[in-house]
Amino acid sequence: MPYTHFFSALSANILGWISGGGYVSLFVLTFLEGIPLVGMAIPGHLAIIIAGFLARIEVLSLPIVLIVSVLGAVLGDFIGFTIGKKYGLTFIDRFRPYFFITDAHIAKARALLSKHTGKSMIIGRFTPATRALMPFIVGTTDIHVSRFWFFNVIGGVSWAIISVMAGYFLGSAYHLASRYFGRIVLIAIPAICIIIWGYRFVNMRFHIFKRYELFTLTLNVLSLFALAMTIETLVERSFKLGFDVWVNLFMDKINHAWPFIVTCADYLSRFGGLWPALLSIYFGVHLLVQNKWRSGTILLLSFGLNTFLTGEMKAFFMSPRPLNALQLIANSPSFPSGHSSTAAAFFVVIIYLLAPKIHSWVKRELMIVLCVLTVILIGLSRLVLNVHWASDVIGGWALGIFVATSTILFVRYVGALVIKKEYK
Numbered sequence: 001m002p003y004t005h006f007f008s009a010l011s012a013n014i015l016g017w018i019s020g021g022g023y024v025s026l027f028v029l030t031f032l033e034g035i036p037l038v039g040m041a042i043p044g045h046l047a048i049i050i051a052g053f054l055a056r057i058e059v060l061s062l063p064i065v066l067i068v069s070v071l072g073a074v075l076g077d078f079i080g081f082t083i084g085k086k087y088g089l090t091f092i093d094r095f096r097p098y099f100f101i102t103d104a105h106i107a108k109a110r111a112l113l114s115k116h117t118g119k120s121m122i123i124g125r126f127t128p129a130t131r132a133l134m135p136f137i138v139g140t141t142d143i144h145v146s147r148f149w150f151f152n153v154i155g156g157v158s159w160a161i162i163s164v165m166a167g168y169f170l171g172s173a174y175h176l177a178s179r180y181f182g183r184i185v186l187i188a189i190p191a192i193c194i195i196i197w198g199y200r201f202v203n204m205r206f207h208i209f210k211r212y213e214l215f216t217l218t219l220n221v222l223s224l225f226a227l228a229m230t231i232e233t234l235v236e237r238s239f240k241l242g243f244d245v246w247v248n249l250f251m252d253k254i255n256h257a258w259p260f261i262v263t264c265a266d267y268l269s270r271f272g273g274l275w276p277a278l279l280s281i282y283f284g285v286h287l288l289v290q291n292k293w294r295s296g297t298i299l300l301l302s303f304g305l306n307t308f309l310t311g312e313m314k315a316f317f318m319s320p321r322p323l324n325a326l327q328l329i330a331n332s333p334s335f336p337s338g339h340s341s342t343a344a345a346f347f348v349v350i351i352y353l354l355a356p357k358i359h360s361w362v363k364r365e366l367m368i369v370l371c372v373l374t375v376i377l378i379g380l381s382r383l384v385l386n387v388h389w390a391s392d393v394i395g396g397w398a399l400g401i402f403v404a405t406s407t408i409l410f411v412r413y414v415g416a417l418v419i420k421k422e423y424k
Contacts, residue, residue, distance in 0.1 A: 022060050026051050027072040030160075034076025036083060036136040044073070045131070045163060046197060052167025053190065062168065069160035077135035077152050084139020122155040188228030192221045199409065213412065216352065220405035227398035230391050234317060234335055244389040248322050251383050255326065262326060265384035272339045272378030276346035277303065294411055295353050299346075302407040306345040306400055310338045313399070325387045337388045337396030340379040344400025347371040352408055 026047055033044030048069050055062040138148060170190070199217050255262050280303035287296030319335035351371050358364040379393040388396075 022051065022054065023064060023068050026065065027068045030069055030072030031076035031079075033131060034073065034078075034080045034135050036080050036133060044076075046194065048160060048163040049167035049170070050190075050194075052164035053170050054167075055164070056168045056170070062164070066160060066164055069164055070156050073160055074152055074156040077156065078149075080135035081139040081145075081148055081152070084136035085145075086139075122151060122158065188225055192224055195221055195224070213409070216405050216408050219348070219401055220409065223398045223401035223405065227395060227402055230336075230395040230398060231317075234319065234391055234395070244391050247383060247390040248324070248386060251386055252324055255384065255386070261384060265381040268377055268381040269339060269385060269387075272343050272381060276342045277307075280342075280346050280349075298349055298353070298407055298411050301411065302345045302349050302404045303342070305407060306341055306403040307338075309399060309403060310336060310341050310396070314338075319389075319392070322386045322389060326385045334388055335392045335395055336399050337379065337382050337392040339382055340375075340388075340393045340396025341400035341403070343375045343378040344397045345404040346400075347375050348401055348404035349408070352404075 029047040030044040048065075051060060051065045051069065052062075054060040055065045135152070196217070280299050284296045284299035284303065287293070287299065290296075313336055314333040317335045318333050321332070321334040348371075351368055355364055355368060358367060375397065379397060382388040382393055383390060
């Protein structure tokens with residue numbers, strides 16, 4: 001299959017791509033973080049930590065990472081200083097409503113600056129709320145450029161070394177832990193940390209997420225970890241030699257003892273394979289027509305992305321189905337379960353969109369329970385029919401939940417940036 005060749009080429013060359021473009025990306029991110037307005041949305045600090053991690057696992061060169069980080073940080077801060085020197089605070093006042101810069105951000109930077117200019121420049125670089133603003137604020141004062149450069153170099157060098165080495169030591173821990181937990185799971189753990197950090201980064205600067213969306217974040221990271229665990233067991237084949245086979249044989253016994261369960265599973269499987277997809281498209285388009293573009297976008301984007309990733313993962317892993325399947329599945333790989341992932345993605349979005357609007361807690365909890373129960377039953381129907389292994393269904397649930405929650409958080413963020421109003 002062409003997908004298989006594509007992913008084989010991707011797997012073989014991805015480290016080369018990271019190595020080739022990593023230094024440029026690192027410089028751009030650290031440089032832009034020193035620019036006022038733009039720097040508020042740039043995760044330069046995270047990029048340096050990741051670069052240190054990649055240096056430890058020998059994807060990037062540690063000396064080059066240190067040099068690039070220092071150059072990007074120092075030059076970016078100089079540009080921010082120059083803009084502050086030339087335009088003053090009117091530059092920020094003109095554009096800050098579009099970049100979620102509040103009076104508190106400026107006040108915090110000025111409070112640091114009032115104590116001691118040199119110390120403030122160094123301390124401000126290590127403070128997320130003031131890192132992008134401090135060079136600009138310093139530029140609005142009467143500090144001489146030579147004095148700025150002195151503290152700029154000290155702050156840039158110390159910040160880069162500490163941040164890079166933090167990532168480097170994480171890489172050392174990764175080498176040790178990978179012997180016991182597997183590399184796929186350990187790749188997922190830094191990704192989970194990045195997701196949590198990104199949520200905190202966005203919410204701290206822009207204050208756009210509501211309290212109940214913390215639950216969405218929790219589901220997101222848990223589903224990613226579950227997906228990584230499932231893939232790890234799939235690669236090692238340990239799951240299929242144990243739990244997968246046990247569940248398959250258990251369902252085989254049930255099918256022979258109670259044939260009516262097979263009939264129910266068949267109907268439920270047909271529902272789970274078609275209706276969540278059709279309803280996602282129908283309600284997504286309907287919401288867009290009703291000018292509720294954020295809700296419509298979440299439905300359509302989660303459905304499309306989930307369908308794409310499910311197909312790509314099937315083509316990549318090419319996992320065989322059980323030989324005792326009760327349905328004929330022509331040339332379709334087993335992992336992950338498309339029924340399970342589609343149902344999970346659809347009903348997670350439905351819960352997110354409808355639950356806050358149902359004021360009666362009894363009706364709200366009943367709706368949530370019914371949605372969760374439907375997702376579970378659709379997945380179980382695939383096991384009853386023996387067309388999937390248990391790991392396929394678990395992986396499908398995890399993938400669908402991860403895609404849905406990622407889409408929700410992404411559209412929530414983009415919607416706040418574009419509209420700058422309360423999310424409904």
